[in-house]
Amino acid sequence: MSNETNAAQPVNTASNAGVTARAASGPAGAAPSSAGRHPAPPCTLVIFGAGGDLTKRLLMPALYNLSTDGLLDSGMKIIGVNHGERETAEWRDDLKKSLQQFAADKASTFHTTQFDEDAWDWVAQRLQYVAGEFESDDTFSNLKQLISAAAGSNVIFYLAVTSRFFKPIVEHLGRAGLLKEDDGGFRRLVIEKPFGTDLASARDLNAHILGYAKESQVYRIDHFLGKDTVQSILAVRFANAIFEPIWRREYIDHLQITAAETIGVEGRGKFYEQTGAFRDMLPNHLFQLLGMVAMEPPNSFDAEAVRDKKADIFDAIQPLHARDVVLGQYEKGPAGPGYREEPDVAADSHTETYAAARVFVENWRWAGVPFYLRTGKRLASRRTEIAVHLKTVPFRLFRDTPVDTLTPNVLTLRIDPAHGTRFDFNVKVPGPAMQIGPVQSAFDYADFFAERANVGYETLLYDCMLGDATLFQRADGIETSWAAVEDVLHPQNGPLPVAGYPAGSAGPAQSDALLARDGRAWRPLAPDDAASDANTAAQKK
Ligand code: BG6
Numbered sequence: 245m246s247n248e249t250n251a252a253q254p255v256n257t258a259s260n261a262g263v264t265a266r267a268a269s270g271p272a273g274a275a276p277s278s279a280g281r282h283p284a285p286p287c288t289l290v291i292f293g294a295g296g297d298l299t300k301r302l303l304m305p306a307l308y309n310l311s312t313d314g315l316l317d318s319g320m321k322i323i324g325v326n327h328g329e330r331e332t333a334e335w336r337d338d339l340k341k342s343l344q345q346f347a348a349d350k351a352s353t354f355h356t357t358q359f360d361e362d363a364w365d366w367v368a369q370r371l372q373y374v375a376g377e378f379e380s381d382d383t384f385s386n387l388k389q390l391i392s393a394a395a396g397s398n399v400i401f402y403l404a405v406t407s408r409f410f411k412p413i414v415e416h417l418g419r420a421g422l423l424k425e426d427d428g429g430f431r432r433l434v435i436e437k438p439f440g441t442d443l444a445s446a447r448d449l450n451a452h453i454l455g456y457a458k459e460s461q462v463y464r465i466d467h468f469l470g471k472d473t474v475q476s477i478l479a480v481r482f483a484n485a486i487f488e489p490i491w492r493r494e495y496i497d498h499l500q501i502t503a504a505e506t507i508g509v510e511g512r513g514k515f516y517e518q519t520g521a522f523r524d525m526l527p528n529h530l531f532q533l534l535g536m537v538a539m540e541p542p543n544s545f546d547a548e549a550v551r552d553k554k555a556d557i558f559d560a561i562q563p564l565h566a567r568d569v570v571l572g573q574y575e576k577g578p579a580g581p582g583y584r585e586e587p588d589v590a591a592d593s594h595t596e597t598y599a600a601a602r603v604f605v606e607n608w609r610w611a612g613v614p615f616y617l618r619t620g621k622r623l624a625s626r627r628t629e630i631a632v633h634l635k636t637v638p639f640r641l642f643r644d645t646p647v648d649t650l651t652p653n654v655l656t657l658r659i660d661p662a663h664g665t666r667f668d669f670n671v672k673v674p675g676p677a678m679q680i681g682p683v684q685s686a687f688d689y690a691d692f693f694a695e696r697a698n699v700g701y702e703t704l705l706y707d708c709m710l711g712d713a714t715l716f717q718r719a720d721g722i723e724t725s726w727a728a729v730e731d732v733l734h735p736q737n738g739p740l741p742v743a744g745y746p747a748g749s750a751g752p753a754q755s756d757a758l759l760a761r762d763g764r765a766w767r768p769l770a771p772d773d774a775a776s777d778a779n780t781a782a783q784k785k
Pocket residue numbers: 437505524628660
């Protein structure tokens with residue numbers, strides 16, 4: 245989220261929505277420039293895990309998109325490190341094939357009707373493959389030579405590897421002197437999730453990393469923050485006069501933060517068995533959404549100003565207790581077989597694929613307002629959203645009319661797959677009698693703005709090159725988040741129960757009970773727009 249002028253370009257007509265401008269290559273091999281932003285400084289991007297899924301699915305598509313937008317410097321170099329001997333040409337060819345497949349796949353975020361060979365060539369020319377074990381000194385001495393031979397001394401080390409390699413790679417980089425910023429250039433470390441598995445392991449990982457690098461060199465990724473719709477939460481809140489006055493306990497009844505998925509564990513059984521839905525999503529992605537929606541206005545978009553305000557929220561989250569958490573596991577249902585039948589999953593597994601929690605943020609603005617969080621695999625629909633439920637108005641005025649219910653207003657910030665907002669409010673039903681009907685007003689990004697090619701990593705990579713850490717997590721934020729869920733991860737009274745739910749349903753009944761006990765209900769998880777949110781705890785007079 246760079247501070248530069250980056251005004252959105254509204255589209256004038258519906259017919260040009262969805263069009264992404266692709267300019268021809270600029271001078272000196274620089275990628276063409278994108279309105280309002282300039283190319284990042286030259287740097288060498290070293291990707292550990294060059295053969296992995298993340299590199300193929302997200303990093304390369306993001307680099308391709310950045311190159312088409314003219315946001316990469318012509319002096320850029322990309323070094324891919326992986327175990328396994330292979331030639332650079334072979335790596336390039338494999339990547340190109342994957343990119344072409346994603347481009348042709350309508351379900352992919354990289355889908356495009358026109359794969360731009362020039363844009364790919366621009367990236368491909370800068371790729372170099374280096375074979376090496378992540379724990380061997382030779383790999384790092386080899387890298388050191390390559391880096392000193394590369395143009396410029398700015399280097400980003402991207403750890404696109406499984407988490408067990410985080411510590412050894414950082415240690416080797418540190419010992420090889422590769423994290424020293426003594427020649428005027430920057431050295432940055434990008435670390436993917438999972439950042440620890442609980443408070444102790446996160447503290448240990450932070451301490452280890454900070455033994456070799458300064459906090460300002462570390463860019464901890466939560467890919468939810470790379471989503472435009474998540475970044476827009478701050479814009480909606482702070483660029484409009486209408487929301488902020490009511491964005492507080494006096495007017496808001498509760499919030500629902502949902503990240504529901506229809507997919508299962510997609511061949512990640514081994515990882516998932518160790519992790520579960522709660523660790524995988526809650527103290528990271530869902531807390532990040534909570535942070536964006538609950539934080540106080542920062543004084544600027546400066547990284548520390550924003551991260552300080554978010555850290556205040558994580559700090560104010562009350563420790564979660566077992567009674568406020570529901571875990572579930574999908575069983576055979578309309579959407580297919582149960583979790584226990586997935587590859588690499590134990591036949592008697594108790595790993596949760598669903599987690600819901602009631603969270604309180606005890607500060608002046610939010611005291612007493614519940615934030616209900618839920619996430620799960622193989623649910624009835626794919627939906628990531630934040631629904632802000634306002635309090636109901638006094639009913640008194642309507643007591644002598646046929647109206648017997650007033651539906652509370654709900655503002656929904658829609659993150660995926662719908663991109664936009666929706667506001668549910670009440671109007672008079674036409675006719676002689678005073679009757680109230682709930683209606684919706686919806687805004688969809690595609691109706692106003694040209695769709696930009698975006699796999700979600702473009703801004704994160706670009707910001708890291710610029711040195712803007714706003715969208716990355718700081719050590720303290722990670723640790724306070726883990727601290728808030730410590731009692732759930734290490735419960736005093738034995739493991740939390742895991743309730744079954746049919747694959748393709750809205751989750752376990754116990755999750756409904758979590759809200760019912762407060763007189764509230766989850767928003768339905770029916771496919772988009774079919775959802776009549778008029779269910780939302782209509783208040784009786
Ligand atoms: C990842 C989790 O971090 O986020 C996955 O490990 C999950 O289990 C994914 O599916 C969800 O991200 P998105 O962007 O698809 O909503």
